[in-house]
Amino acid sequence: DLKSGQKMVKICCIGAGYVGGPTMAVIALKCPSIEVAVVDISVSRITAWNSDQLPIYEPGLDEVVKQCRGKNLFFSTDVEKHVFEADIIFVSVNTPTKTRGLGAGKAADLTYWESAARMIADVSKSNKIVVEKSTVPVKTAEAIEKILTHNSKGINYQILSNPEFLAEGTAIQDLFNPDRVLIGGRETPEGQKAIQALKNVYAHWVPEDRIICTNLWSAELSKLAANAFLAQRISSVNAMSALCEATGADVAQVSHAVGKDTRIGPKFLNSSVGFGGSCFQKDILNLVYICECNGLAEVANYWKQVIKVNDYQKSRFVNRVVSSMFNTVSGKKIAILGFAFKKDTGDTRETPAIDVCKGLMGDKAQLSIYDPQVTEDQIQRDLSMNKFDWDHPIHLQPMSPSSVKQVSVVWDAYEATKDAHGLCILTEWDEFKTLDYQKIYDNMQKPAFVFDGRNIVNMKKLREIGFIVYSIGKPLDPWLKDMPAVA
Numbered sequence: 001d002l003k004s005g006q007k008m009v010k011i012c013c014i015g016a017g018y019v020g021g022p023t024m025a026v027i028a029l030k031c032p033s034i035e036v037a038v039v040d041i042s043v044s045r046i047t048a049w050n051s052d053q054l055p056i057y058e059p060g061l062d063e064v065v066k067q068c069r070g071k072n073l074f075f076s077t078d079v080e081k082h083v084f085e086a087d088i089i090f091v092s093v094n095t096p097t098k099t100r101g102l103g104a105g106k107a108a109d110l111t112y113w114e115s116a117a118r119m120i121a122d123v124s125k126s127n128k129i130v131v132e133k134s135t136v137p138v139k140t141a142e143a144i145e146k147i148l149t150h151n152s153k154g155i156n157y158q159i160l161s162n163p164e165f166l167a168e169g170t171a172i173q174d175l176f177n178p179d180r181v182l183i184g185g186r187e188t189p190e191g192q193k194a195i196q197a198l199k200n201v202y203a204h205w206v207p208e209d210r211i212i213c214t215n216l217w218s219a220e221l222s223k224l225a226a227n228a229f230l231a232q233r234i235s236s237v238n239a240m241s242a243l244c245e246a247t248g249a250d251v252a253q254v255s256h257a258v259g260k261d262t263r264i265g266p267k268f269l270n271s272s273v274g275f276g277g278s279c280f281q282k283d284i285l286n287l288v289y290i291c292e293c294n295g296l297a298e299v300a301n302y303w304k305q306v307i308k309v310n311d312y313q314k315s316r317f318v319n320r321v322v323s324s325m326f327n328t329v330s331g332k333k334i335a336i337l338g339f340a341f342k343k344d345t346g347d348t349r350e351t352p353a354i355d356v357c358k359g360l361m362g363d364k365a366q367l368s369i370y371d372p373q374v375t376e377d378q379i380q381r382d383l384s385m386n387k388f389d390w391d392h393p394i395h396l397q398p399m400s401p402s403s404v405k406q407v408s409v410v411w412d413a414y415e416a417t418k419d420a421h422g423l424c425i426l427t428e429w430d431e432f433k434t435l436d437y438q439k440i441y442d443n444m445q446k447p448a449f450v451f452d453g454r455n456i457v458n459m460k461k462l463r464e465i466g467f468i469v470y471s472i473g474k475p476l477d478p479w480l481k482d483m484p485a486v487a
């Protein structure tokens with residue numbers, strides 16, 4: 001606070017992505033006395049943050065950025081200058097899954113993290129609080145601390161772990177009103193002082209009792225644990241959906257009845273074609289790897305199963321589509337409605353749509369894809385990229401590929417479904433609930449199929465129109481019963 005004679009607190013965030021951008025925008029909005037700079041090595045990302053077309057779509061984000069940008073919120077590629085000036089440095093860079101070497105396919109690749117830490121050590125001339133915002137494997141803080149202290153030139157560094165719990169699609173709401181803020185730090189007096197400094201930032205708008213302070217390792221592990229629990233709920237209900245289809249139970253009724261138990265609760269119990277997003281799979285793989293490194297094979301296998309059921313759910317869906325359409329989709333037009341990993345985001349990282357589309361393409365389908373927030377370039381990239389390649393800074397990714405021939409991307413659900421044999425709903429966008437399905441039916445090949453991977457359509461109505469309908473975990477249409485999808 002300038003009035004009390006203290007110098008203005010300066011925050012710098014390295015990494016202007018889905019986490020860094022929105023979290024810093026909200027800090028700037030809620031703390032007018034703090035100057036916030038968000039820096040990134042990607043020039044195109046920073047240019048977009050400084051334009052009217054922000055690089056990510058998130059409800060409410062535009063308004064927040066508009067209110068503070070140029071006042072106490074700045075986006076810049078001058079990483080070193082802002083790190084040099086900052087008191088508190090958040091690090092929110094990519095932490096991809098390693099694709100080669102030790103721990104390949106599981107362990108986190110900390111290349112970007114380490115290079116950020118070494119850069120901080122290079123340019124700093126004053127004491128810094130360095131905050132892990134990225135989700136990182138347990139004990140990363142210790143490694144970062146070593147890099148910084150071994151290059152410290154007498155500067156004091158305090159490392160804090162402050163994992164982010166926002167959910168894409170509701171990020172701004174989540175940041176305004178978080179269930180909790182978690183801050184982990186060293187149990188030394190300096191560590192506690194650093195925790196207090198970060199707590200003071202959040203205390204501008206978060207009630208004190210929702211700010212949880214722990215040691216470093218607890219904070220790091222809590223983030224992995226929270227994501228593992230969330231993903232496990234989805235895999236649990238998805239496992240039930242397969243049993244519902246086999247027995248004639250309705251998964252929505254089962255979830256409702258189960259969720260009424262206050263010990264279980266109603267949220268996150270929707271059956272679907274599978275979970276996606278940049279975090280769940282990656283974080284569980286990380287957890288599995290940490291368990292294995294600690295000799296805990298049973299614990300590792302327990303969590304691995306959450307991912308296996310998710311993969312099973314996606315391939316089960318593809319098998320349903322193919323088997324119900326006379327065991328072949330070769331040359332048939334299939335409309336894909338929705339590509340983002342969930343509604344209200346343009347994010348496609350690890351979206352189940354990628355595996356479903358690849359599965360259908362493997363059976364030689366012609367896909368016509370529509371998503372209200374995902375560009376054609378992004379879809380083509382996603383369908384031609386190798387597993388795990390997506391999680392690297394954009395300028396280090398393979399250049400835009402020559403487009404996949406079996407895929408066309410259109411800008412309207414009616415265009416996508418015109419002359420199609422079947423349509424698959426892969427994202428629960430609200431607009432798919434209110435489409436004119438009679439019009440869609442009239443323009444499709446017959447028999448016309450709907451495969452609802454998100455349980456959003458009114459099955460009864462669609463059957464009345466004439467569609468053959470498959471909805472995950474719902475009693476099967478007689479047609480589908482006679483065409484069992486054996487993997």
Ligand code: NAI
Nearest residue numbers: 015016017018019040041042093094095112134135164393
């Ligand atoms: P992102 O890929 O959108 O953003 C990361 C940014 O860091 C990129 O723009 C990249 O260019 C930049 N970067 C990489 N190395 C850099 C360096 N050395 N200097 C400057 N900039 C650099 O990733 P996102 O989604 O923001 O995630 C970041 C971290 O937060 C990940 O560890 C993720 O697991 C975690 N996380 C993500 C959540 C989400 O919903 N996306 C939620 C909670 C945590």
